[in-house]
Amino acid sequence: MPRIEEELDSSLALYEPTKYKVLLHNDDYTTMDFVVEILMGLFHKNIAESERIMFAIHNSGKGICGVYTHEIAKTKAYQVKQLAKKSGFPLLATVEEE
Secondary structure: OOOOOOOOOOOOOOOOOOEEEEEEEOOOOOOHHHHHHHHHHOOOOOHHHHHHHHHHHHHHOEEEEEEEEHHHHHHHHHHHHHHHHHHOOOOEEEEEEO
């Protein structure tokens, strides 16, 4: 069987996907312990980083929990909402383009 080699003249443009920040917002009802649990459980932060982020949320009104692709960021925000609702807290998570 003859060997056929074919050269394709095409270029593929690769790009970094747009990144999105997941933000938690301060409220007067959600406990600090619950926020730390969320940061450790859903965002895989260690205790020191979770507490640092929790205090940033408490002091400035909101804080960045992580930066992800759009689908993952939306999923994380949804998971926060579901866990907060299940635990009786009004914790708000939003997604912003970086």
